[in-house]
Amino acid sequence: MGSHRRPKPPSRARIATLGMAAGAVSLLPTQSQAAPKPTIDEVRKEVERLYEEAEAPTEEYNAIREKQKKLQREADSAQDRLARKQQEINELRDAIGPLAAAQYRSGGVDPSVQLFLSGDPDDYLDQAEMLDRTSSRQAEALRAMQAKQRELTQERRAAQKRLQVLEETRTKAAQTKNEVQDKLAKARKLLNSLTAAQRARMEAAQEREDTAAGVSDSPATYNGPASGRAKAALDFAYAQLGKPYEWGATGPNSYDCSGLTGASWRAAGVSLPRTVKQQYDAGRKVAKSDLQPGDIIYWYNDNQHNGMYVGNGKAIHAPRTGKNIEIVPLDSMPFFAASRP
Structure with a gap:
């Protein structure tokens, strides 16, 4: 910081040297890009490696797909069970309806008033007995309906969980599928970088190797x-x-x-x-x-x-x-x- 002199403008020679150096630097990536293309044998080995690497995720994908099929079956049968339970509840509700109406009609008046109003005490007692039976039947039907409703709620929760796991499994299968396809795409790209003549030579070399190894x-x-x-x-x-x-x-x-x-x-x-x-x-x-x-x-x-x-x-x-x-x-x-x- 002691000197306040402006730096000297670079000389022409210096500019030329910097330019050459910059040129050399900019050439480096170009030179590395222009490195000799991989040999046919190197391409073949890399393709083999990519195909081999794709094999483990392929098996993983198969396992996930099996799990997915099983979960789908479970989810479908859970939906069937839910539909059946809902139907049972609807039927119980329909059955309770007339009972409730009967109770309302008979039970809406105080029993002592009903006795007073009744022209025939025996008729009243018959009605009271019928009402009592109606009430107990209705209570029973209500209990059954509540139990079914609880079952339905639990089933719904279980079905939701199954569907959630199924969705996670679908996502995992898609990821694994992408992993396999990515490796296969890289292998295809490598193969496509060869000329038709190079590819023919590569296939001929593979055939010779296979024949020598007894592959058929x-x-x-x-x-x-x-x-x-x-x-x-x-x-x-x-x-x-x-x-x-x-x-x-x-x-x-x-x-x-x-x-x-x-x-x-x-x-x-x-x-x-x-x-x-x-x-x-x-x-x-x-x-x-x-x-x-x-x-x-x-x-x-x-x-x-x-x-x-x-x-x-x-x-x-x-x-x-x-x-x-x-x-x-x-x-x-x-x-x-x-x-x-």
């Missing part, structure tokens, strides 16, 4: 040793070979992984729950060394991906978006567990 999605018929229900399940699964994977799908034109295992065993008359986790929890666990064709295989962990053992160290599964139902070596992914429906 060509239509085939199961002709292994399985019998009974396991054979029926495998016959169905084999008939789906070559159909596309689609998240959240349970057939008949596309499947996700647990959608395929569930549909295959359903064709054999066995009802499995919807998600990988639920199928894992419901099944009787078998050791890898005791595998039989038809057993359900879980890869990675207990809730991410499953398929069915077909024998000879191979399994059939709905792999991921962009691929078709295929037969793969059992150890093409990290084996986690197996269960027998």
